[in-house]
Amino acid sequence: MYDAIIIGAGASGLVCAINLARGGKSVAIIEAQKRGGKKILASGNGHxxxxxxxxxxxxxxxxxxxxxxxxVKVKPAQIVEFFNTLGLEIVTKDDGKMYPKSMQASIVLELLEAEIDRLNISKFYEVKELNIKRGFEVSFNNSTIKANNLIIATGSQAAPQLGGNSSGLEIAKNFNHTIIPQIPALVPLISSHPICKSLAGVKVKAKVRLFSNDKELSSQIGDFLFAKYGVSGLSILDLSLKANLALEKNRCHIIVDFFSDYSKQTLLEYLKSRIDKKRDLKLQLWLGAIINSKLSEYLLKELKLDEKSEAKLNSKLLKEIVEHFKNYRIEISGSREFKYAEVAYGGVDSREIDSKTMQSKKEKNLYFIGEVIDTVGDRGGYNFHFAWSSAVLCSSYCLGVPKSCVQ
Ligand SMILES: Cc1cc2nc3c(=O)[nH]c(=O)nc-3n(C[C@H](O)[C@H](O)[C@H](O)COP(=O)(O)OP(=O)(O)OC[C@H]3O[C@@H](n4cnc5c(N)ncnc54)[C@H](O)[C@@H]3O)c2cc1C
Structure with missing residues (x-):
């Protein structure tokens, strides 16, 4: 009989297991794959x-x-302290993002795994045909183990190639929990606008504004990438959750500003100042010198100005160029599927989970931690914050000690 069985050896499950075992609890961790934590390995582009x-x-x-x-009451300093106890050094970049000092994701997983082994936590990996009975009795691969507490840390459906699936939601349903349907987040968006296919692979810096039924919802400045299926880049990933939620009821489009460093007026003046009648360059060459040339060629063609030269420019044409390059509309029809998403919004309804302990309000001694819960974070380390912090809240409650003591 274990004090706790944890299902899922990913980010939240591993930290929870370590905290419980350090507090003297007997723990078994169950994992569907040969090795857990695959999302940790892939995270932050390997960093x-x-x-x-x-x-x-x-x-x-x-x-x-x-x-x-x-x-958010679990502070980043507490997370750093926890990882320091594993031997991991963490650095904070100017924008607040925190990384392992070596910038290698692999070391994060290796140190967590080393601590799991040092603490003699029972590991059951590559489990199949999981069956859970109240009490708790967990059967798999022809064996059965029992525990007083059951912790579900199975993650979300995002990135199935890294272990993402919906099994945690099925377990929650069996305990009468409500499920908020999961949708992909931090994911590229789909558009049939011809510019996407024509410029697939072109990456620029842009300001992207997201609209739902013509109401502006949000904006982001950053990488913007054209792709065969639509649009991507960090600016799009950051807007994707709001787009996907809006698309459930409304039409959606984005307005892209390819000259986000300039206001319309300053861009107009800047372009005027660049006109050099002696050289009289073709507009394509003239603009291609200051913005991605494939992009300028495409946009000038749309304005039917690609054959013109700078000598032909007048105020009206300059204004047309400014308007087109700073207010480019692209309709959005959906997002790519879970395979291309970093995280998922939706999951076990968090209103049915005690906020201080992560315990189910439907079943005593049943807990949910990490991304299996309906809550999702922004890009930038917030989803791991949620995974680690929910594990800390759950393990500190199971241990009966204040969370500040869990290290
Ligand atoms: C490509 C990518 C990059 C990312 N980069 C970042 C980043 O840099 N920063 C950040 O904050 N977040 C990042 N994330 C998000 C972050 O990885 C997740 O939010 C986090 O891993 C969620 O932790 P979790 O414990 O809930 O789930 P997971 O880490 O997904 O772990 C769940 C585990 O449960 C196992 N499992 C599932 N079902 C069962 C079952 N039925 N039985 C047994 N085991 C099961 C899975 O195999 C898996 O090992 C990234 C995600 C992806 C996909």
């Missing part, structure tokens, strides 16, 4: 953006604002 120094409730989206408040 693992482990947390963010500037965490606030505004960085999270879920049904239970009280739970989000508790999650």
């Amino acid at each position: 693992c953006n482990i947390a963010n120094a500037n965490v606030s409730t505004k960085n999270f989206y879920g049904k239970n604002s009280k739970l989000i408040e508790e999650i």
Whole structure:
């Protein structure tokens, strides 16, 4: 009989297991794959953006604002302290993003795994045909183990190639929990606008404004990438959750400003100042010198100005160019599927989870931690913050000690 069985050896499950075992509890961890934590390995483009120094409730989206408040009470310094006890050094970049000093995601997982082994936590990996009975009795691969507490840390459906699936939601349903349907987040968006296919692979810096039924919802400045299926880049990933939520009821479009460093007026004046009648360059060459040439060629063609030269420019044409390059409309029809998403919004309804302990309000001694819960964070280390912090809240409650003592 274990004190706790944890299902899922990913970010939240591993930290929870370590905290419980350090507090003297007997723990078994069950994992579907040969090795857990595959999302940690892939995270932050292999660098693992482990947390963010500037965490606030505004960085999270879920049904239970009280739970989000508790999650941000676990401070980044506490997360750093925990990882320091594993031997990991963490650095904070100017924008608040935190990474392992070596900038290698692999070391984060290796140190967590080393601690799991040092603490003699029972590991059951590559489990199949999981069956859970109240009490708790967990059967798999022809064996059965029992525990007083059951912790579900199975993650979300995002990135199935890294272990993402919906099994945690099925378990929650069997305990009468409500499920908020999961949708992909931090994901590229789909558009049939011909510019996407024509310029696939072209990446620029832009300001992107997201509109739902002509009402502006949000904006981002950053990488913007054209792709065969639509649009991507960090600016799009950051807007994707709001787009996907809006698309459930409304039409959506983005307005892209390819000259985000300039106001319309300053851009107009700047372009005027660049006119050199002696050289009289073709507009394509003239603009291609200051903005991606494939992009300028495409946009000038749309204005039917590609054959013109700078000598032909007058105020009206300059204004047309400014308007077109700073207010480019692209309709959005959806997002790419879970395979291309970093995270998922939706999951076990967080209003049915006690915000201080992560315990189910439907079943005593049943807990949910990490991304299986409906709450999702912004890009920038916030999703790991949620995984680690929910694990800390759960393990400190199971241990009966204040969370500040869990290290
Ligand atoms: C490509 C990519 C990059 C990312 N980069 C970042 C980043 O830099 N910073 C950041 O904050 N977030 C990042 N994230 C998000 C972050 O990885 C997740 O939010 C976090 O891993 C969620 O932790 P979790 O414990 O809830 O789930 P997971 O880490 O997904 O772990 C769940 C585990 O449960 C196992 N499992 C599932 N079902 C079962 C079952 N039925 N039985 C047994 N085991 C099961 C899975 O195999 C998996 O090992 C990234 C995600 C992806 C996909």
